[in-house]
Amino acid sequence: MTLKELFAPFGLEAPPQAVRGITLDSRRVAPGFVFVAVPGVPLPHRQPLDGHAFIPEALARGAIAVVGERPLSLPVPYLRVEDARLVLALLARRFYGEPDTALTLLGVTGSKGKSTTASLLHHLLQAGGVGAALLSTVGLRLGDEKRPPVGHFTTPEAPEVYAFLREAADRGLKAAVLEVSSHALALKRVEGLSYRVGLFVSFYPDDHLDLHGTAENYFRAKALLVERSEVAVLHTALPHLEELKNRPHLLVGPGGEVRAEGVREEERGLRFRLQSPWGEGEAFLPLLGAYNADNALMAAGAALLLGLPLEGVLGGLATFPGVPGRMEVVRAHPFRVVIDFAHTGKSLEEALKTLRRTTRGRLLLVVGAAGERDQRRREDIGRVAARLADLTFFTEEDHRTEPLEEILRALAEAARREGGRFRLVPDRREAILQAVLEAREGDTVLLAGKGHESTLERGLEALPWNEREVAEEALRARGL
Structure with missing residues (x-):
């Protein structure tokens, strides 16, 4: 599709250059791309990024046209719109042929x-x-x-x-x-x-x-x-x-x-x-x-x-094979190790109550709370862990740019008010290892919060992560 064809329904005259892609992420722009400058989403925990600030980078990477919401004069065709997010979707649908x-x-x-x-x-x-x-x-x-x-x-x-x-x-x-x-x-x-x-x-x-x-x-x-x-x-x-x-x-x-x-x-x-x-x-x-x-x-x-x-x-x-990271049983004997995506108080409560019904021994829990998210989650997770798990290992879960120690402190305070037993283990790999080493026959170890996810976000880094592989590594260290 050409730029002329893509923009025709929007009333923008553009040359018949071939369009190679559309994106709102300036880092993904390549020669022949259309860049859509989307205003950021305001959230309580951070200032939003604004796509208009990344137009120079998009142009330097080879963008052949730009869409945005501000009055701008650019060296490439520019479509000014009231709602860049809406137009991003409409352009994408048109570009990919409905x-x-x-x-x-x-x-x-x-x-x-x-x-x-x-x-x-x-x-x-x-x-x-x-x-x-x-x-x-x-x-x-x-x-x-x-x-x-x-x-x-x-x-x-x-x-x-x-x-x-x-x-x-x-x-x-x-x-x-x-x-x-x-x-x-x-x-x-x-x-x-x-x-x-x-x-x-x-x-x-x-x-x-x-x-x-x-x-x-x-x-x-x-x-x-x-x-x-x-x-x-x-x-x-x-x-x-x-x-x-x-x-x-x-x-x-x-x-x-x-x-x-x-x-x-x-x-x-x-x-x-x-x-x-x-x-x-x-x-x-x-x-x-x-x-x-x-x-x-x-x-x-x-x-x-x-x-x-x-x-x-x-x-x-x-014949359903199950869902990765959703009540996924890594090992059944001599104790059970289960991975679940539960990352809110409500979902964690459901997971723990479910496992309690089929656990002969203790219920051990590894869980954290994400950074840059509603802080009430930490209170909920801490209280639920204290009430329903026999021993909890509070650890990291995508703390992003928030200080991990503050998140762990909030979890611990909520659990302490409920009289729960817990340990603070900042490194998630170490927390999983400690939980597996602690487990005895008939116990269940629940690794909650990460589930299927393939990255662990620390600061501005997204590190490779595979919860199942980490659990299996801990089981090998246990000699299982």
């Missing part, structure tokens, strides 16, 4: 359970013969091909989203499952997309308030997915449910049209009877945690809406 129109899109949002539900739905589609892509926190899938996630976001920026959809369409896949965060909806990373089915899994009002400000704004951001979907799959526990039901929908969960009866937690997973308008049957899901029954119901409901047979859906649930 790939969403060639795919059945399924969007998944929620405070917790997004990644598992999206991965389950992708698995059900693949098992049912519907070639599907997956864009998720835990990684990308193009059919059966696996790729690492794009960056540190649940949903990447619009150019990466549309590039991924373009590749999925070019490969002949028929559907794409997108894990859609509230950040992505509020920051317009998925503008232009409409969904055949939109799944709203759960809502916890105390999350991501650093960006959204209020629980109401947070909910409204997530509700945008429902508004952009032909059919919504809604959990019956959602707040403001009546407002969400003003469009075609399927209710899932207690009292809903798709529900689980007689949920039984076993050592290998969950068993329950799935009830639905399409029939009923016995289901087995090889995941720990009764809450995963809800994730399975959400994915099953969407698959059934798309026309997959009930027998195939039940078979797909039974």
